[in-house]
Amino acid sequence: MADWEGKDISDTPFYKLLANKKQTTFDGLGFAGADSLIVTDQFNTGSGEIRVAIDMPYGLLLQGAYLEFAYTLLFSTIGFILILGLAYHWSDKYFLRKILAIEGAAKQFSRGKLTTRIKLKNTDELGHLANSLDEMADELYASQEKLKALNDELYRVNRALKVLSAGNKTLLLAKTEQELLDTVCRQIVEMGGYLAVWIGFSGAGQDTYLKTMAAYPKAENSAENLDWNQAGNGLKPVITAVREGRVLVVNDTEHETTHPLLGEQAAKFGYRSIIILPLHLEGRSIGALILSAHRTHEFGDAQVEYLKETASDISFGIEMLRTKGDRNRLALLSEHHEKMLRDGLEDTLAAISRTIEMRDPYTSGHQKRVANLARSLAEELGLSADEAHGIYLASIVHDIGKLTIPAEILVKPGKLSDIEYALVKGHVQASYEILKEIKFPWPIAMMAQQHHERINGTGYPLGLKDGDILFGGRIMAVADVVEAMSSHRPYRAGLGMEAALAEIEKGKNSLYDASVVDACLRLFRDGRFKFD
Numbered sequence: 001m002a003d004w005e006g007k008d009i010s011d012t013p014f015y016k017l018l019a020n021k022k023q024t025t026f027d028g029l030g031f032a033g034a035d036s037l038i039v040t041d042q043f044n045t046g047s048g049e050i051r052v053a054i055d056m057p058y059g060l061l062l063q064g065a066y067l068e069f070a071y072t073l074l075f076s077t078i079g080f081i082l083i084l085g086l087a088y089h090w091s092d093k094y095f096l097r098k099i100l101a102i103e104g105a106a107k108q109f110s111r112g113k114l115t116t117r118i119k120l121k122n123t124d125e126l127g128h129l130a131n132s133l134d135e136m137a138d139e140l141y142a143s144q145e146k147l148k149a150l151n152d153e154l155y156r157v158n159r160a161l162k163v164l165s166a167g168n169k170t171l172l173l174a175k176t177e178q179e180l181l182d183t184v185c186r187q188i189v190e191m192g193g194y195l196a197v198w199i200g201f202s203g204a205g206q207d208t209y210l211k212t213m214a215a216y217p218k219a220e221n222s223a224e225n226l227d228w229n230q231a232g233n234g235l236k237p238v239i240t241a242v243r244e245g246r247v248l249v250v251n252d253t254e255h256e257t258t259h260p261l262l263g264e265q266a267a268k269f270g271y272r273s274i275i276i277l278p279l280h281l282e283g284r285s286i287g288a289l290i291l292s293a294h295r296t297h298e299f300g301d302a303q304v305e306y307l308k309e310t311a312s313d314i315s316f317g318i319e320m321l322r323t324k325g326d327r328n329r330l331a332l333l334s335e336h337h338e339k340m341l342r343d344g345l346e347d348t349l350a351a352i353s354r355t356i357e358m359r360d361p362y363t364s365g366h367q368k369r370v371a372n373l374a375r376s377l378a379e380e381l382g383l384s385a386d387e388a389h390g391i392y393l394a395s396i397v398h399d400i401g402k403l404t405i406p407a408e409i410l411v412k413p414g415k416l417s418d419i420e421y422a423l424v425k426g427h428v429q430a431s432y433e434i435l436k437e438i439k440f441p442w443p444i445a446m447m448a449q450q451h452h453e454r455i456n457g458t459g460y461p462l463g464l465k466d467g468d469i470l471f472g473g474r475i476m477a478v479a480d481v482v483e484a485m486s487s488h489r490p491y492r493a494g495l496g497m498e499a500a501l502a503e504i505e506k507g508k509n510s511l512y513d514a515s516v517v518d519a520c521l522r523l524f525r526d527g528r529f530k531f532d
Contacts, residue, residue, distance in 0.1 A: 195270070211287075249299050252273070270294060272294055369487075390440075391442075399431065428460065450464065452477065474516050483531065487531075497524065505521065
């Protein structure tokens with residue numbers, strides 16, 4: 001600007017811009033050709049006119065504003081970043097971490113790791129969800145552990161049943177007492193899977209020693225060489241158990257406190273569990289059957305009962321071989337074998353019934369109650385004790401076909417869909433298919449198949465009518481309806497006994513056998529029967 005002092009600027013663009021401007025403020029190109037804010041005024045001094053123009057380039061004018069804006073933008077950006085960081089930290093701590101924890105736990109659950117727990121203690125929605133998942137995992141884990149324990153017990157009971165079955169066959173074939181004892185010992189180990197077995201008889205001094213009669217295996221470290229004969233070496237409880245005729249079980253030899261020396265002696269041979277079962281002859285104890293196993297807690301209550309039967313069979317075999325002639329021997333053997341067969345069948349049916357009810361807790365006890373009522377009806381109608389017993393056994397397993405139905409359908413609280421109901425109805429035929437190959441003295445399979453048939457042909461699965469339905473099936477049909485209607489179900493509360501009796505009375509002669517209905521009404525209304 002100093003270069004223009006004292007010079008004529010009339011031909012410059014800036015002057016021409018101002019030529020027609022008087023006192024005013026406007027935007028335009030300044031003296032230096034830059035965008036400027038121009039303020040101009042013209043006034044008379046008396047000696048001439050003076051034009052004053054102030055040229056303020058925007059670059060200089062806004063420099064401070066730009067700088068202030070830049071600072072404002074910078075601090076705003078920093079503040080925004082801090083806010084985002086705090087928001088992320090909060091969301092990570094209070095939201096994202098919970099989501100990731102729940103997601104991780106769900107993945108672990110899907111892989112079968114039921115010990116996974118989320119353990120969120122917060123009371124917000126995610127905390128409640130996590131706590132619910134933890135509770136569900138606790139229930140699943142407990143169910144899994146219970147099922148594992150049941151499977152272990154079933155495995156052990158199955159071993160004991162194999163031993164019992166093998167012992168029955170040995171009774172048929174053994175010609176001498178020693179052959180009976182040797183064969184039983186071998187079968188207990190080979191078929192039952194036990195570690196070792198030993199049989200000893202009391203000598204003349206019954207309170208001081210047992211004489212080895214048979215053992216298996218017969219290696220150097222076998223039970224045969226375990227000195228059961230010395231009462232002073234910690235094995236006195238064995239002698240006491242024989243003398244008193246009672247069963248003695250040690251399920252953890254290494255930590256046995258009641259009989260510590262006995263546990264210590266057995267543990268030396270690798271026996272983690274042992275059971276001492278007395279043998280009897282003519283009402284007195286004559287010795288012991290001792291089994292050992294390599295696992296702790298091998299001998300549960302159910303298994304002990306079956307092993308007691310095995311000891312009883314051995315005692316029976318000894319008595320039979322010692323005291324009976326061939327003719328009496330065969331008669332006793334046949335009688336005993338028939339009893340064992342029936343007892344085994346009934347134990348099997350009872351075990352099957354318990355298995356069904358474990359899958360369907362809402363109908364727990366249903367089969368047992370139906371069986372008790374069916375037997376009472378059979379007796380009321382004058383059937384023989386044997387016939388009534390057969391109907392009772394058929395009722396015990398009449399719903400065995402439910403094993404083929406998904407558990408979630410069995411316990412569904414709402415109304416079943418058509419497909420679900422069709423699946424449920426299919427359990428009747430499934431019961432027949434499962435039972436038909438088992439040879440019972442009674443038509444168990446057919447009675448179970450017919451308990452939903454109706455005498456007018458409207459029942460299922462075969463639509464049988466009147467005389468085509470076994471009398472046992474007619475009895476079971478009435479017993480099943482009365483029990484089902486009077487008991488609670490997942491989809492409804494129990495309707496009560498009067499409603500159940502009114503239902504069978506209404507269906508008398510059309511749905512249900514009249515004689516069975518009348519017998520049922522008498523039993524309940526006379527107070528001679530009620531469900532446990």
